[in-house]
Amino acid sequence: MNEPHAAVAERISALTDGQLDGIEFAQAMTDLHRDPLAASTWRVYHILGDILRDREPFQMPSDLVFLERFEKRLAAEPNWPTLSGQEGGVAQANTMPDTTVSMPGGAAVANASVFRWKMLAGGLSTVLIGVVGVTLWGQSEVQTSVQTSVLTTMPSVQSVDAPQFVVKEFDAGFMVRDPQLDELMAAHQQFGGHSALQVPTGFLRNATFKEPPR
Amino acid sequence: MNALTSASRCLVAALFFILGCGSSLAQTVVPEPSIGSWLARTHEASRQRAYAGTFVVSSGGVMASAKIWHVCDGIQQMERVEALTGAPRSTFRHGDQVVTFLTESKVVVAQKRDALGSFPGLLKTSEVDVANFYLLKEKGSERVAGFDADVVQLAPKDRMRYGYRVWSEKKTGLVIQLQTLDMHGRVLEQSAFSELQLDAPVEMGQLTALMNNTAGYRVVHPDVQRVDPGAEGWAMRHLPDGFQSMACYRRPVGLDKTMGAANSSIQWVFSDGLATVSLFAEPFNVARHVREGALEGLGATHTLTRRAKDWWITAVGEVPPSTLIYFVEALERKK
Numbered sequence: 432m433n434e435p436h437a438a439v440a441e442r443i444s445a446l447t448d449g450q451l452d453g454i455e456f457a458q459a460m461t462d463l464h465r466d467p468l469a470a471s472t473w474r475v476y477h478i479l480g481d482i483l484r485d486r487e488p489f490q491m492p493s494d495l496v497f498l499e500r501f502e503k504r505l506a507a508e509p510n511w512p513t514l515s516g517q518e519g520g521v522a523q524a525n526t527m528p529d530t531t532v533s534m535p536g537g538a539a540v541a542n543a544s545v546f547r548w549k550m551l552a553g554g555l556s557t558v559l560i561g562v563v564g565v566t567l568w569g570q571s572e573v574q575t576s577v578q579t580s581v582l583t584t585m586p587s588v589q590s591v592d593a594p595q596f597v598v599k600e601f602d603a604g605f606m607v608r609d610p611q612l613d614e615l616m617a618a619h620q621q622f623g624g625h626s627a628l629q630v631p632t633g634f635l636r637n638a639t640f641k642e643p644p645r
Numbered sequence: 646m647n648a649l650t651s652a653s654r655c656l657v658a659a660l661f662f663i664l665g666c667g668s669s670l671a672q673t674v675v676p677e678p679s680i681g682s683w684l685a686r687t688h689e690a691s692r693q694r695a696y697a698g699t700f701v702v703s704s705g706g707v708m709a710s711a712k713i714w715h716v717c718d719g720i721q722q723m724e725r726v727e728a729l730t731g732a733p734r735s736t737f738r739h740g741d742q743v744v745t746f747l748t749e750s751k752v753v754v755a756q757k758r759d760a761l762g763s764f765p766g767l768l769k770t771s772e773v774d775v776a777n778f779y780l781l782k783e784k785g786s787e788r789v790a791g792f793d794a795d796v797v798q799l800a801p802k803d804r805m806r807y808g809y810r811v812w813s814e815k816k817t818g819l820v821i822q823l824q825t826l827d828m829h830g831r832v833l834e835q836s837a838f839s840e841l842q843l844d845a846p847v848e849m850g851q852l853t854a855l856m857n858n859t860a861g862y863r864v865v866h867p868d869v870q871r872v873d874p875g876a877e878g879w880a881m882r883h884l885p886d887g888f889q890s891m892a893c894y895r896r897p898v899g900l901d902k903t904m905g906a907a908n909s910s911i912q913w914v915f916s917d918g919l920a921t922v923s924l925f926a927e928p929f930n931v932a933r934h935v936r937e938g939a940l941e942g943l944g945a946t947h948t949l950t951r952r953a954k955d956w957w958i959t960a961v962g963e964v965p966p967s968t969l970i971y972f973v974e975a976l977e978r979k980k
Contacts, residue, residue, distance in 0.1 A: 448933060449932065450932040616961055639726060
């Protein structure tokens, strides 16, 4: 029985927003694979999203062409070594009695039974954990000091439940970006032009400068 | 003798009087220009002159450039901005109408940006007095893009805003370079003409024809409505000194357009005349809104996110992070 397109479109929309997981995610992927209308809806949502974020819409059609070529090429490739005793599939791997990977010539893994390698690996792991721990401890101290310095510049504001603000990055060129934030920044540039420096310099600045690609 | 002495005294007194007048005259002849008149001159320059050139923006370690054409008939301004970096796109502005051609996807985004028409009326309102919060300092002359330019610094009088250094062409007042500075005088962002031709042969008719030629493109009109923040249930307990509410819009957010108002956000815009801050409020969504308290910066622009019960608040502005914190703290839900 065919599902109404509205329901499929809603699922694709949720997929585009990154809100699906588990069975719903699998169902949306099946929709994309089997239903050309669903694939078209997916492309439209991305184009709309890019326009809202004031970015050039990405070129999904060429991606699909590339994927098609890639799949054909992959199908033409000779078989790769598979898990011993079974012909293919990740889905069957859990039911396999023997999970040893077969090697050319049938030789066992060289250091499987050599105790000194295990000793060396264990020692190195301990050293690595120590180094990482010390580094993280140092970073948390630096971050705390930066956060403190920022909050001291904050004006006195009466607040019942002050939130915990975490400083990510101030004056470097790097930002942890997400599409939604890009969309709001674009809106700020478009509709936040209430500055005396906005006409024409600010307009030229906003029309010239776009956020770096992620 | 006494008569001579009296005459001498009169002469000396007259000399001192003349010198005093001269001194005070000298002081009034070269006054410090007011920010208002200085800004009005820079604005007037773009209303009277046609120009073309290459415009370069550097922010947060990222650089972008564009080819610019500007023409004005004394009333309406028109511009064409052809991006030289990033995805190919052409942006046209005619008054408050802005049209962007995305050439690869054959899409045209047409918008009305009423904020662009707010100057110079913005300076005439009693609510926004730029001179109360910025101090204009003359910094001599420099040569930029082949033109002699006057350099002024607009220094903030408190820590709620950034400062600016502006290069304006000597004869016309046209702004040819602009820097945004932090409280230590470090450059956060810079915009400048790398090459400029004043009185370029740009015709408004030509630009209008290009702007209206949307054949072969799909025209998109983003659905943005101006609204009253109070009627939408939002209020500010207090504002940072100098900042005033400028406008409030309802705009779609996210990618699902089937959910109507539930999936739109409010954008409330504030300005002190030079800096702007936008506060966005939208219903909290546990799947999308995961980075609460993130305070980030790119060049002069900072962003801050916070959850407030059923709402997700995002502040964006060309102001120090502490000012964004102030704004987010002051926003309250009335409904």
